[in-house]
Amino acid sequence: MPLSPDAQRVVDNSAARMAKAMHEIPVAELRAALAASAIPVVTPIHQSRDVVVPSAGGGVRVRIYRPSDDPGLPVVQWMHSGGFAVGNLDQNEEYLRKLSIASQAVIVSVDYRLAPEHPCPAALDDCREVWEWITSAPDELRSVDVTRAVLAGESAGGALSFALSHQLRDEGLPLPAAQISLYGTAVMEVTNPEHATALLSPEDCYWFWGMYVPDPADRNSRQASPGLAPDLGGLPPALVVTAEIDPTRDGTEEYARRMQEAGVQVDLRRYEGMMHGFATMTTVLPAAKELFDRIVDYLAEVFTRQR
Template structure:
């Protein structure tokens, strides 16, 4: 295990602004320090609109990024990172603008409820509510909802895996593809030797204790999707992992099981970088490579006959 010099410098810079490892902070301290690091987006885009999707819990806020006024664009539903404990709509705003423009897609970012105030299954319930709303063709998001993808980073990647399984099992409307940047397929540390100040094994355990406080719940696929027995019938899958990530091996094993079940899988491991690297455009060349490959994957999927074109 060896981080690149660029990756180590990036971690050192984050550590200057935030208390690391993250589990040494309180939840409130972590949320505040993370929010303080956010900067205003600079990339111009056609429109950005906030919408509240109706729900029994009072509504799920979403942010809609639109690259043009065209009403037949495909859609990417984005689920943010943060261990299901921190993060929100202001997270990844610059990244999602760039993704929307480069891929020619409407991006719908979901502000799902967070633990510990709202432990599992609240986040997954919110994601399902937004997905069902989105594919119904709401007037707030004029788009080609027959070409819709679910994508997420870290905790959002785990929710992506869990949501697609839930949709398949309940005869819901499946996405045409799923994208996961180092989403943990199981809530266990599979690589304890892979550690750095970001997403340490202890951080992972802390987040899981907050999100799924009942250890027994972690044995079910809606929390640990890698434990599902049947992986057939799931959509084409794009998975990115990082060398320095204590959940890496379990996630790669899940991707390999998907492929064995007949799912079209793209799995890429990036050496010398840590969990969380993929959305750090401008800071790490590996992040730019992931971005370009993600855009290419979306183009191939969203232009296919299966996607309704």
Template sequence: MSYAIDPELQPWLAMLPAISLEDMSVIRAAMADPAARAQGFQLPVYEPASPVSVEEKLIPGPAGAPDVRVRVYTPSGHNGPLPGYVNIHGGGFVIGDLDQDESLATRIADQIGAVVVSVDYRLAPEHPYPAGLEDCYAALEWTTAKASELRIDPSRIGIGGISAGGGLSAALALLARDRGGPAICFQYLGIPELDDRLETPSMTKFVDTPMWNRPNAVYSWQYYLGGQPADQYAAPSRAEDLSGLPPAYVDVCEFDPLRDEGMIYAHRLIQAGVRTELHHFPGTFHGSGLVEAAAVSRRMSGEMIDAIRRGLKA
């Protein structure tokens, strides 16, 4: 199919990595190979205006599970307790790591003045649901418990992520609400992966879109669920009650199979009385923000930072 992709993004299409989740060994080998990465599109690198200290820690994992690796980003030049932000990387629940979100986490810490805790959660298919989500919950609990040590104001802890990270963030908000867990003041759901049923118009139509498409979505959910039926914490779109959740900012891309499930979820949050902003970016596709020079990418990125700043009351 042909798509009316933003003219500034079109020249970059051939340079973007081809992602297929059909064979996990192939995609993971490609991600781990420096030569292969050098030939493809490079992840953005953010240079902070002021120093941001970075420290890796192993924190207690869920009961009976291994410790969870986190990376803590602390901005300099800020006095008093700071807002906190638990960042959850994307990757279809099956790929991705802390390095993938290094630039994003550094930028949030620097531009917002927040302490960012980035989570290296377990990946499917080796660790199907609920392993990754429980790791994220453990990181949220740890961040809250260690708020004073981390210089975080416990009343201003938000969560967020992009793609599968957005889906896990939505699930984490539901889980924290239903367990009576740590208070979350804001959730950023960036192009979120929310619905295993794969029935929306965008999901059925976009079978060959750049970076992410229906075939990848099918494999993603198969690996993540591992043969289990999905509940609302696996696929937040299945949740019947969205009331009492933290304020949200949701963004979606026009030519993304995940577009409609993100829009529907945002509308349902609004209907449930949750303060929610929704932004649809025309001409974009899943992962098009990697092309940082494009005006639409700058708008999308700028609005994300602004939304997180306001959500954290920074």
């Protein structure tokens, strides 16, 4: 089916605001444009604070959202979208405040290093440093329950969730209670070129991947394309979300099915009539609000199972 009418309006409005396709815009200019379009913050929350997590790369800034002072809250590590090259802590501020309150979880949003200045594996390294910090139960998190820690991300952030889950499994390190990927890729491959929109085209995909992994041969590495791993057993349970109109949709769905075949508990959901990038548009897309509610329910299921 084509884009739903409300999704088509979003895409048309985005196309009207952008004089060029994303891959034709200098990355610094694109970063500034996306930063300027962040959803205004209107939801009050008990606490939001920035902390710098020590790391080999010079420190990773994170933003911690806390819905209450209750001890023993579960925790979600969130990785933002942006093709590994754009995005920051502000872009999901309103969404994550709402998610923290609705799920009653501490959320740690990661300001990972961006390509092309910092190519692969810089972003993955930063996310791993933050994960190891979270699971060490630092004072800054004030008695979170690390047995109920989840990895989650949108687009590039979802890809980082996949890659980090593999890395942790392979090295025998503490695994998340679950992983959530909102149309993140497990393999750097365009499988549905017919599903291009102003929000993501095949050319945009290759442009972003080219900044993050400049050598095409390296795009088959486990750090860039964990879905190429022959063994998917032993990975954390996963909520895998795809959008019907997405150039990378089939590759992500195939990865989810392969995880299921390997014995991983996977909840795979495709949102018909939606495009890549829809998830955080909860005020204009009913499907995004439906997905938000599903994420909250999924987290509740995971947190209850881990008690």
